[in-house]
Amino acid sequence: MITDILERLVRAAGADPFRGAGEEIENFCRRIGLNLKRQPVREGLYNLILPLGENPQVLISAHFDTVPAVVEGRCARMGQEGSRFYGRGSCDALGSIAALLGTLQDLAEEGFDLKSSLVLIAFTVDEEEGGEGSVILQNIVPASIKWALVLEPTSLKLALAEMGTLEYRVKIKGKTAHGSLPERGHNPLLMLFEVGSYLQDLAGEFNRTFNPRIPLKFIPLKAVGGSEALAIPGKAELKFDFRVPPEVPLSLLKGKIEEFFWKYPEIEFEVVEEAPPFQVEPASPFVEMLARIYEQELGHPLEFTFMPSWTDAHNFYEKGWLPVIWGPGDLAVAHTEEEHVEVAELLKAQQFLTGLLRYLSQV
Known part of the structure; x- marks a missing residue:
């Protein structure tokens, strides 16, 4: 059988x-x-x-x-x-x-x-x-x-x-400090949240512009940062993927993502996988x-x-x-x-x- x-x-x-x-x-x-x-x-x-x-x-x-x-x-x-x-x-x-x-x-x-x-x-x-x-x-x-x-x-x-795929790994540098004095450090988790919010909004913008039959999807895959201690973390990482329909220009999407990243010196990024639809x-x-x-x-x-x-x-x-x-x-x-x-x-x-x-x- x-x-x-x-x-x-x-x-x-x-x-x-x-x-x-x-x-x-x-x-x-x-x-x-x-x-x-x-x-x-x-x-x-x-x-x-x-x-x-x-x-x-x-x-x-x-x-x-x-x-x-x-x-x-x-x-x-x-x-x-x-x-x-x-x-x-x-x-x-x-x-x-x-x-x-x-x-x-x-x-x-x-x-x-x-x-x-x-x-x-x-x-x-x-x-x-x-x-x-x-x-x-x-x-x-x-x-x-x-x-x-x-x-x-x-x-x-x-x-x-x-669907095409555009996958990134992002590392964000922070500055450690006691958790009760966040102003003395630089919290990379806040930047991680900002990155995620921008990418989610970017997906919506591209879907409105190109009106694909299958929507462009932003997919967070892994987020790492912080500890149980009362301390501002020194680093954070995010791995994410975009699933790209045929109507969306992958090169334009990639350009918008990296244009945003280049604004922030604390961000390092690499493309893990790139494949057109x-x-x-x-x-x-x-x-x-x-x-x-x-x-x-x-x-x-x-x-x-x-x-x-x-x-x-x-x-x-x-x-x-x-x-x-x-x-x-x-x-x-x-x-x-x-x-x-x-x-x-x-x-x-x-x-x-x-x-x-x-x-x-x-x-």
């Missing part, structure tokens, strides 16, 4: 979030007669490649690394409860991998000729960190690849757009093909959405391929102790992927 596959993947990832699920994927494919090729990414990390046919046109990609099982001291639930399967990575994105492995197993057992498919399957690493796996993958992908289906949790809706036209042949297969297999139209988070699709888009994002699971529960995926969505995902591989073996 598909939940048995997912349970093995989740348990393996729980033991080693970076490599564990990869070893289980290799073992599973070996049992059904498929040999994966390891592509080194950096020491101890590797992508897994499964070429199905000559001159593939479609890349199906999913990352097998996960965030750690324990986040902020909270451990993710584990196991099937009713209609849901819980576990770290079950939604992001081991559920998608389980559906894909189930598809490969069923097709192999019925004697389907997978070598006739115009598909290259890649299981990537490091998506949760720097995305290096999907960059290195491009070194061996043949020039015949035109499109990419990136498996991520979208509740089985096809994401045609991905992208979008794909719904009338593209690849999207129309996916929509047609989806409706044939599941009996209702494919819905469209957007991906609010960075994914490997960004690196594929930069390469010049046409990537879209799709898969079972709700992104909102990913990275939380309640991470789960609906079993019904896993089965529907497997049904769609089976239809897709069959179709791409006939064209």
Whole structure:
């Protein structure tokens, strides 16, 4: 059963979030007669490649690394409860991998000729960190690849757009003093609050100016400063992210942020991550093909959405391929102790992927 596959993947990832699920994927494919090729990414990390046919046109990609099982001291639930399967990575994105492995197993057992498919399957690493796996993958992908289906949790809706990201780390210098005499020091927490207020207002200003279909979002991620002692702290730090829709010029946003920072000598800042947004036209042949297969297999139209988070699709888009994002699971529960995926969505995902591989073996 598909939940048995997912349970093995989740348990393996729980033991080693970076490599564990990869070893289980290799073992599973070996049992059904498929040999994966390891592509080194950096020491101890590797992508897994499964070429199905000559001159593939479609890349199906999913990352097998996960965030750690324990986040902020909270451990993710584990196991099937009713209609849901819980576990770290079950939604992001081991559920998608389980559906894909189930598809490969069923097709192999019925004697389907997978070598006739115009598909290259890649299981990537490091998506949760720097995305290096999907960059290195491009070194061996043949020039015949035109499109990419990136498996991520979208509740089985096809994401045609991905929000850009602009992430900063800010350090604010202060001057210590006794907490009862704040005028003798310089409190960096007050500046931290001012920075946060400015950035929140800036997001509102850009949304009013550009009126994006998906609003620009300011997301504080981490704030550090102060202690339990009655003392003005000597420093504070803030890490934040902007999720940037396609209508908002990322360079203009970046300029406004840094123009504000340069006004204050006590502020040091660095860009942690910068990636522009992208979008794909719904009338593209690849999207129309996916929509047609989806409706044939599941009996209702494919819905469209957007991906609010960075994914490997960004690196594929930069390469010049046409990537879209799709898969079972709700992104909102990913990275939380309640991470789960609906079993019904896993089965529907497997049904769609089976239809897709069959179709791409006939064209």
